Amino acid sequence: MAFELPSFAKINWTLRVLGKRQDGFHELCTVFQTVSLCDTLAFEEVDELELTCDDPRISTDESNLIVKAVRALQDAIPSVRGRGARIQLTKRIPSPGGLGGGSSNAAVALIGLCRLWEVDRPDELPEIAASLGSDVPYFLVGGTALGTGRGDKIEPLPDVGADNLLIVTPDVAISTGSIFGSTGLPILTEDELVRKLTVCRNEAPGFSLRRSELKNDLEGAVAARFPEVERVKAALVELGASVAAMSGSGASVFAVFDKQETRQAVIKALGGESTWRVFAVSTISRAVYREALGL
Ligand code: C5P
Numbered sequence: 247m248a249f250e251l252p253s254f255a256k257i258n259w260t261l262r263v264l265g266k267r268q269d270g271f272h273e274l275c276t277v278f279q280t281v282s283l284c285d286t287l288a289f290e291e292v293d294e295l296e297l298t299c300d301d302p303r304i305s306t307d308e309s310n311l312i313v314k315a316v317r318a319l320q321d322a323i324p325s326v327r328g329r330g331a332r333i334q335l336t337k338r339i340p341s342p343g344g345l346g347g348g349s350s351n352a353a354v355a356l357i358g359l360c361r362l363w364e365v366d367r368p369d370e371l372p373e374i375a376a377s378l379g380s381d382v383p384y385f386l387v388g389g390t391a392l393g394t395g396r397g398d399k400i401e402p403l404p405d406v407g408a409d410n411l412l413i414v415t416p417d418v419a420i421s422t423g424s425i426f427g428s429t430g431l432p433i434l435t436e437d438e439l440v441r442k443l444t445v446c447r448n449e450a451p452g453f454s455l456r457r458s459e460l461k462n463d464l465e466g467a468v469a470a471r472f473p474e475v476e477r478v479k480a481a482l483v484e485l486g487a488s489v490a491a492m493s494g495s496g497a498s499v500f501a502v503f504d505k506q507e508t509r510q511a512v513i514k515a516l517g518g519e520s521t522w523r524v525f526a527v528s529t530i531s532r533a534v535y536r537e538a539l540g541l
Pocket of ligand 1 (some may be wrong): 270271272273274378379380381395396397422423424426427
């Protein structure tokens with residue numbers, strides 16, 4: 247058996263950091279969105295595990311989240327222990343970039359391997375995904391979704407659609423852990439957590455690009471250390487974006503445009519920024535996401 251699956255990127259329409267937790271992670275309230283920018287994972291059954299990637303900057307050893315996903319799945323399902331797979335990763339999503347590329351690859355590996363090895367997806371797939379990284383469970387769901395906890399507790403939301411998005415990734419490698427660490431937030435009390443989560447849960451289902459403010463609480467910490475990210479956002483707003491915000495812990499910034507013509511003119515205007523990667527994308531609804539991944 248051999249087949250290919252897309253591994254879509256995400257943006258965060260909003261990302262609120264509610265505070266620090268006892269375990270050192272941060273409690274989040276974020277609205278995730280799948281976008282059309284994607285990597286591709288090609289699967290083929292062979293005797294051993296083989297991971298290859300067209301981008302030499304991506305390591306394909308045990309540190310790769312795809313390899314970790316294989317191991318975690320084999321730990322959870324005894325009948326697939328010892329099975330092999332050739333996985334060829336074609337990389338387009340900047341990494342790192344705040345677009346969930348590695349997390350998406352891990353989730354798609356879990357989905358693809360269940361299909362390759364002809365086993366039912368286990369009920370504990372969300373927990374296996376969460377053990378690989380905070381963003382991984384979201385990519386089992388896709389579309390517009392609310393993430394709470396570490397960002398790993400996912401609830402689908404009504405799809406938000408936008409056709410004329412731009413994602414701009416400056417050449418800055420940001421470590422998610424160090425950005426969360428530099429927010430310097432105190433540990434949340436149980437009362438604060440309940441109060442802040444209640445507000446967030448009440449607001450999330452009504453999220454709308456027209457009415458809601460796009461707010462990423464990590465933007466300040468990133469801007470302080472990487473002014474280039476601020477410069478990207480300012481350029482996009484200046485050039486006519488209706489809204490723009492950083493995605494995840496950066497460095498990518500996304501912008502929404504009213505018209506395709508405006509977006510096209512902005513792509514042209516950014517041509518002089520040779521170190522910025524520019525992607526014209528649109529949102530991917532949950533139905534399209536599920537169909538593309540055979541869910
Ligand atoms: O879960 P993930 O591997 O993506 O997280 C990378 C790092 O980012 C964690 O080790 C942690 O330092 C930080 N983080 C956090 N709070 C979150 C998610 C990540 O502090 N909700």
